[in-house]
Amino acid sequence: MSESESVVTDVEKVSVVIVGAGPVGLTAALLLARRGIDSLVLERHPAPYPLPRAVHIDGEVMRILQEAGVADGFRGISRAMPGLRLLDSRLRTMAEFRRDNLVGAGGHPEASMFDQPDLERVLAEAVAAEPRVRVVSAATVTGVTNGSAGASVRYDLAGEEKRVDARFILGCDGAGSTVRAALDIQFRDLGFAEPWLVVDIRARKPLVMWEGVHQVCASGRAATYMHLVGDRYRWEFRILESDDLNELTSDEGVARLLAPWAESVDPADLEVIRVASYTFRARVAERWRVGSIFLLGDAAHLTPPFIGQGLGAGLRDAHNLVWKMARVFAGSSPAEFLDSYEAERSPHAVSQIRSAVAIGWALTGGSGPTAALRRTLVRALSRIPAVSTAALSASSPRLKLLQLARAHASVGTLLPQPREGDEWFDDRLGTGYALITLDPVADRSSGVTIVEVSSSSDLGRWLSTSKVRAVVVRPDRVVAAVARTSMEISSVLDAVAEPVVERVRSA
Numbered sequence: 001m002s003e004s005e006s007v008v009t010d011v012e013k014v015s016v017v018i019v020g021a022g023p024v025g026l027t028a029a030l031l032l033a034r035r036g037i038d039s040l041v042l043e044r045h046p047a048p049y050p051l052p053r054a055v056h057i058d059g060e061v062m063r064i065l066q067e068a069g070v071a072d073g074f075r076g077i078s079r080a081m082p083g084l085r086l087l088d089s090r091l092r093t094m095a096e097f098r099r100d101n102l103v104g105a106g107g108h109p110e111a112s113m114f115d116q117p118d119l120e121r122v123l124a125e126a127v128a129a130e131p132r133v134r135v136v137s138a139a140t141v142t143g144v145t146n147g148s149a150g151a152s153v154r155y156d157l158a159g160e161e162k163r164v165d166a167r168f169i170l171g172c173d174g175a176g177s178t179v180r181a182a183l184d185i186q187f188r189d190l191g192f193a194e195p196w197l198v199v200d201i202r203a204r205k206p207l208v209m210w211e212g213v214h215q216v217c218a219s220g221r222a223a224t225y226m227h228l229v230g231d232r233y234r235w236e237f238r239i240l241e242s243d244d245l246n247e248l249t250s251d252e253g254v255a256r257l258l259a260p261w262a263e264s265v266d267p268a269d270l271e272v273i274r275v276a277s278y279t280f281r282a283r284v285a286e287r288w289r290v291g292s293i294f295l296l297g298d299a300a301h302l303t304p305p306f307i308g309q310g311l312g313a314g315l316r317d318a319h320n321l322v323w324k325m326a327r328v329f330a331g332s333s334p335a336e337f338l339d340s341y342e343a344e345r346s347p348h349a350v351s352q353i354r355s356a357v358a359i360g361w362a363l364t365g366g367s368g369p370t371a372a373l374r375r376t377l378v379r380a381l382s383r384i385p386a387v388s389t390a391a392l393s394a395s396s397p398r399l400k401l402l403q404l405a406r407a408h409a410s411v412g413t414l415l416p417q418p419r420e421g422d423e424w425f426d427d428r429l430g431t432g433y434a435l436i437t438l439d440p441v442a443d444r445s446s447g448v449t450i451v452e453v454s455s456s457s458d459l460g461r462w463l464s465t466s467k468v469r470a471v472v473v474r475p476d477r478v479v480a481a482v483a484r485t486s487m488e489i490s491s492v493l494d495a496v497a498e499p500v501v502e503r504v505r506s507a
């Protein structure tokens, strides 16, 4: 026995240990509980992090919160956001992209604004009501090790060193992840590092400003302004090399930064909650899994905030991994199936990070002639309907599936989710695979949930527009396979019934 093992006073065994009670860790715990899997969440802080960070999620991510059981709670702390306005350096509007329909194909607002501490409170309340999740606060994880049938976590609780053994460990411990360091996994740099000042404000009177996000497209003092919810607002300003950070973050410095907005904002009405400088980075972990230990959320990737997808990517990680893990626990898939987590999520995250870097550069990069050209281009492009649609799109890139993949434009995308009265369509699909079909299916022996839809229903019309008779969706509502004709439906169902390991091995 090594010296460090000899001081461990308490060893317990659980199904899954989650390191970090941030939004990704708590959501993963709720998703696991929904599939009947117990977890222990270890969090180093005694209370949730109180200051604002993420402020935006899209409708796809909202659907994950729906599955975690917190959609109603989230609706109560968020608002639908109507679009994007691009301003020049003198705050004159160059282009405006407005959403005609606030609700998207997934049944939720395509973009929602909120304040991260509110979301963390909603998640913490849901977790507190969930008997399958146990959270231990003030527990600092110091190391993780893979074993032959699982992994171990060592942590410090009130000066006492403890160990817990688990089948799987989820490292949801943020950008400075102890789990990532313990696995000796490096971040790959995707070429972006910029310091920004984040100014969070509470206003005594509502600010008279359009409710969409305002982006100042300037190669110097680029800035973003947005109303979060209620009396809370945020400005972000790029920090310049010539800035004196002490001066910039002083009351006078913040007043100077806000001065150009004085036409809409009376500084006397504002209470500054927090002024913080952050270096926004673009990074992705070189590996997301070692044995029974996985990285999720900011532990696995960091993105600049230009398309507001940092937290969303982490929630997508949890969603992608948990249903696969549930299949492994149930014995329906082997542990190798979990390799598809990194294989699917890493390229998706990289693609979104690269988009954020590219959009950030297009809106705020370059200098002199580039900036002048941007003004002309932005004005011209904003008049093209397809550009407006792309600027407002809340659809993330298609997932490149290892499993069941059959070439068709809808494979790898999310099934639309109509709302039928008080019921979400996803709730009819249960927690397993499902077949959505225009044609009756007599043989129900596959164990797949079969939902027949009429050609006049929302999903029926979507199937017809997609030129298919049926689709198979995975437990995460991603379209996995299509039947173009009625005859193909039974072969698609047979493919779902095959042991998943065979398909993963042959992919």
Ligand SMILES: Cc1cc2nc3c(=O)[nH]c(=O)nc-3n(C[C@H](O)[C@H](O)[C@H](O)COP(=O)(O)OP(=O)(O)OC[C@H]3O[C@@H](n4cnc5c(N)ncnc54)[C@H](O)[C@@H]3O)c2cc1C
Binding pocket: 019, 020, 021, 022, 023, 024, 025, 042, 043, 044, 045, 049, 052, 053, 054, 055, 056, 057, 116, 139, 140, 141, 142, 172, 173, 174, 175, 176, 177, 178, 198, 278, 296, 297, 298, 299, 305, 308, 309, 310, 311, 312, 313, 314
């Ligand atoms: C200024 C700013 C603006 C942002 N805006 C957006 C936005 O608009 N949209 C968006 O989607 N994202 C945004 N983000 C990113 C978003 O805040 C993060 O992506 C999100 O918080 C990541 O969640 P997480 O659960 O992975 O990590 P975190 O929220 O960092 O949580 C990690 C948790 O792990 C705990 N922990 C760490 N180490 C240990 C340990 N050794 N033992 C035990 N516990 C540990 C921490 O205390 C923490 O509670 C923004 C970030 C910043 C900084």
